[in-house]
Amino acid sequence: MSPGVIQALVLRHLYLYRRNPIRLVELLFWPIMEMMVWGNLSVWLDKSKGGAQIPTFIPYLIGGVILWDVLFRAQQAVAxxxxxxxxxxxxxxILVAPVRPLEYVISGCIVGLLRIGVTVIVLSILAASAFHFNVLQFHWNLVPFFGLLMLFGWTLGLISSALILRWGQGAESLAWAVPFLIQPVAAVYYPIGDLPWWAQTLGWLLPCTPVFEGMRGVLSHGTADLRLLGLSVVSNLVWMAFGAGIYLYVLNAGRRNGTLTRVTSH
Amino acid sequence: MAGVIIVTGSPGKPAADADADCLWNAIARPRGPVTDHGMSEPVLVVDRLHRMFGESVALENLSFSLSRGEVVGLLGANGAGKTTAMSIILGLTTATSGSVSIFGMDPLKNRIAVLRRTNYASAYTDLPGNLSVAQNLRVFAGIYGVKKPVPKIHELLEMLEIAHLKDRTTGHLSAGESTRLHLCKALLNDPELLLLDEPTASLDPDIADKVRKILRRIQQERGIAILYTSHNMRDIEEVCDRVIFMHQGKVVTEGSPAQVISRFNETSMEDVFIRIVRDGDLEAVGK
Known part of the structure; x- marks a missing residue:
């Protein structure tokens, strides 16, 4: 693997931001909008509950927004x-240059890391100032939370890329759709236990679900369940192997059946 | 064998008739390059390449070799199999049967080693239109591991007369400027094998002439082996040492442009091209 190649591929994306600052606005616009909508909703829900003994919604929803954005940005960066x-x-x-598929994917992941860094910092400041939500209350749990969600986001990005490679630009809407296909069962904003049994089964197959459950655990009783994080690690490894396998399979099948030239020339 | 054209299934002869092929090939030996760049060493060897897409044959028994310092034109109408051949050589698609050897290596097994010494430019690909000319070249200099990218980029931009455009957004370049940028990118790594897919398509005659002269100069100075596809017969006559005419996936004829023109009793490559495309069959040779 060549660091020089990865650096060059990352540079290509950094140049895009330098030449077109409007992209930075796009990078921040949607997360901020989402944060405002969910934040205001949770403030309203809190006010509406009166004196009832139910937990406050704000940290659960705001925490979900920030962590979901980590997964979504990671997927988007690769795809x-x-x-x-x-x-x-x-x-x-790129395909006829001395670039290994792994170098190409890693460069997308690094771009994702940079994008996540920017959005998480901005969202955290906004959450703290507008909704009194301090992301640092997760303490060191933030590291595995972010890491595990990023890994799964990258895997979803790889799978999205494979779908585009297989079906061409007609499948590009999948680049946006794939994360939202899993969101209802991933228990981002609500506990997985409240879902029907079949949705719970699907949800536990995803590496992100234990992270969101873990986040709620930290907010409720101050600690993350290590078993949940362990489950997410194992699940991530399986999904990464699946994602890499499907990407390489589609790439090689594209070479065999000629679809690769169609995707690259249209 | 070095520098000899190997054509399996040459016009009018059975593919298995190896001796006859050798004799025919010896007659059809290309005119050599102007300079000595070790012509004897084959850079690219294509051996009985066959490609099917479902039931249709895109490429049938294509064999040829390309030596250091040689420019070979791959000609034919749309659908003749040129792009398929080039895609197989580049590793974008695989052959149903047959083999490709580049620098003596199997490009599928030694992809990175081969691609470091090869480059490609096409009228049908683009460089990211939202980056500047210099930024695009810096990115590809990094990808190809160019040691001193800044002077290299400057040298190439000067050579191709687009140094004044280095800060221009690539998407705002004219067709001629864009073609020259593609050539800059294709020369960044001082390739030993250069694949050019219709590099002068959509260029006005003045710019096309400049590009041809630049290509010829680069090829003579650096001894690059060039595989060139084009519909522009002027390109072919001026740039190529040897041409391989394809029709419906098969090699119809080959030799130097002068040999091919005389074989068909025509006055130009354009007339040969029209005749092959309209007559279409292998028997066209020697009519």
């Missing part, structure tokens, strides 16, 4: 980096 090369007809230049 959109790939789509950028399809849109600009640059993919063929």
């Amino acid at each position: 959109i980096s790939f789509l950028e090369d399809v849109w600009t007809k640059n993919l063929v230049n």
Whole structure:
């Protein structure tokens, strides 16, 4: 693996932000909008409950928004980096250059890491100032939470890229749709125990569900259940192997059946 | 064998007739390059390449070799199999049967080693339009591991006469400027094998002429082996040492442009091209 190649591929995306600052606005606009909507909703719910002994909604919803954004941004970075090369007809230049698939994917992950850094910092400041939610209350749990969600986001990005590679630009809406396909069963904003049994079964198959459950555990009683984090690690490894396998399979099948040239030339 | 054109299934002869092929190939030996760059060493060897897409044959028994310092044109109408051949050589698609060897290596097994010494430019690909010319070249210099990217980029931009455009957004370049940028990118790593897919398509005659002259100069100075596809017969006559005419996936004829023109009793490559495309069959040779 060549660090120089990865650095060059990351540089390509950094140049995009430098040349087009409007992209930075896009990077922050949607997370901020989502934070405002969920934040205001949870404030209203808190006010509406009167003196009832039910927990406050704000930390659960705001925590869910921030952690979901980590997963979503990671997925988007890998999938959109790939789509950028399809849109600009640059993919063929990459495929015929000395770039290993792993180097290409790692560069997307690094771009994702940078994007997540920016959005999480901005969201955390907004959450603290507007809704009195301190993301640092998760303490060191933040590290595995963020890490595990990023890993799963990257895997989803890889799977999205494989789908585009297989079906061409017609499948590009999947780059946005894939995370939302799992969101209802991932227990982002509500406990998984409140879902029907079949949705719970699907939810526990995802590496992100134990993280969101763990987040609620920290908010409720101050500690994260290590078994949940362990489950997420194992699940992430399985999903990563599946994602990498499907990506390489589609890439090689595309070479065999000629679909790769169609994707790269349209 | 070095520098000899290997054509399996040459016009009018059975593919298995190896001796006859050798004789025919010896006659059809290309005119050499102007300079000595170790012509004897084959850079690219394509051996009985066959590609099916479902029931249809895209490429049938294509064999040829390309030596250091040689420019070979792969010609034919749309659907002749040129792009399929180039895609197989580049590793974008695989052959149903047959093999490709680049620098003596199997490019599928030694992809990175081969691609470090190879480059590609096409009229049908783009570099990211939202980056500047210099930024795009810096990115690809990094990808190809160019040691001193800044002077290299400057040298290439000067050579291709687009140094004044280095800060221009790539998407705002004209077709001619964009083609020259693609050539800059293709020359960044001082490739030993350069694959050019219709590099002068959509260029006006003035710019096309400049690009041809630049290509010829680069090829002579650096001894690059170039595989060139084009519909522009002027390109082919000026740039190529040897041409391989394809029709419906098969090699119809090959040789130097002058040999091919005389074989068909025509006056230009364009007339040969039209005749092959309209007559279409292998028997066209020698009519």
